[in-house]
Amino acid sequence: MKKRKASLYLSLVPLISFIILFLFVPLISMMYSSLFKNGETNLSFSNYIEIFTNPYYYKSFENSIIISLSSSAIAMILALFTAYAITFFKKKIQDRILVMANLTSNFAGIPLSFAFIVLLGNSGVFTILAKELNIAFLQHFNLYSWTGLILIYVYFQLPLAVMLMFPAFHGIQGQWKESASLLGASPLQFWRRIGMPILLPSIAGTSSILFANAMGAYASAYALTGSTYNLATIRIGALISGDIFAQPELGSALAVLLGLILIFAMMINEWLMRKVRRDVG
């Protein structure tokens, strides 16, 4: 009996060694090196102290958090309307719309930024159109600004939000609304008293996923301007990729802090999801 068990566990060895080699070893060596100041040999927290005292670095976290929160909020609001509207279609068309959402969710990073340059860049389609038609606000639109970046972040957040929120809306369609209106509730009352409380855990869970998704994003901003945006991921990339200012230890410390923020966001998500499951039964 024991022997047979042993051969079973043998099949776990490759997986465990890959997890150790490519997940735990890198993470631990990153944490370890974050405790050394560039060029010094004794352990210290000086990298972390520098991050919290040098505005350049803590601003990058501030910017990342602001852009993640705002792009998640905008995507969430748009996704609520879209997911709700999808429930009105026939099953077959619903499937097609979701396939399309899935497809566009694959359109992120470098290709996405480029598509936006074609649309709104310095000689983009809309920029030229605005000049021809003399539309002031578009004429001076700068894609390489924070507004431009938010526009791109919302793009890759939206399909994800729609796909995650659709099942929640799917669950409350039909008879509940009929019975509520039979009992004299207005649509507004239905959404305030029944719809929203049911949706709330899904909204919160989806928001935390969107937030983590935006916090970790790197390629989209990098493709637009290289490393001029002061975002946490961009700073980390610049500190480790062997530019003139390569400081891998400081980059490690930034990465550790970013990781902690993301783990915190995922923990909120887990906690909310567990709550939903308990509610449903």
Next chain:
Amino acid sequence: MKKKSASFIPMGVVFLYLLLPLAATFLYSVSTKWNKTVLPEGITFQWYTKLFSHAEFSNAVLHSLMLSAGATLISALIMVPAIFVIVVYAPRLEKLLQGIVLLTYAMPGVIMAVGLLKAYAHAGVSMVVITIGAYLVGIMPYMYQGTRNSLRNIHAGTLMEAAELLGASKFTAFLKIIVPNILTGILVSALLSFSILFGEFVLANLLLGGSYETVQIFLYQQLSKSGHFASAIVVCYFLFIAILSSLVVKFTQRKKESL
């Protein structure tokens, strides 16, 4: 009825927003010149013919395929038996595995790149191997979810018991009964993982850079050179991903029907 049409407006706006960049990129890729006019000055397929005769591009495609397909294949070979053993024989380990999967989910490419460079940059191992390893960890959530769900769907534990009662060894039962039954599920997760890896940029750029150019790195380098050429790459990439996704949809629908 009136209320329904009102809710279509935001949805229409959302989908217009999602489709416009794609449409513009496509138009840009077939236009001769489009810098000063509202509509392209002329239509041409020269960027595509140029792209397909470009040696660097076919090299980049080959590199991307090797990395993504290699990692997906190794992942399937390692993950499927391991998840099978955990789900059927060691359910207590599943909590641990779920924790690890969640951890990989919370670790974006930038963080993994820092750790991998710190751990292996001076270890004398080829960075291509390290990248494949990082990809294996990256697609773990998708492979785990897909395999576990298909194992649950076919009641793998009961199937194994029946096969063993009839005299099959565990190994034969797994190969001849479990694997054929979950093959569609594995295929779907593998296609999904493959398409995610094919679009991966962060790890490839930070770990490999110019030394092993993938499609995404090639695309990044072309951005500043020729917009038309770059948009032809984007259109090809998107078509490729669209084909992969439609395969996923086809397989999942067939699976639903057969149940």
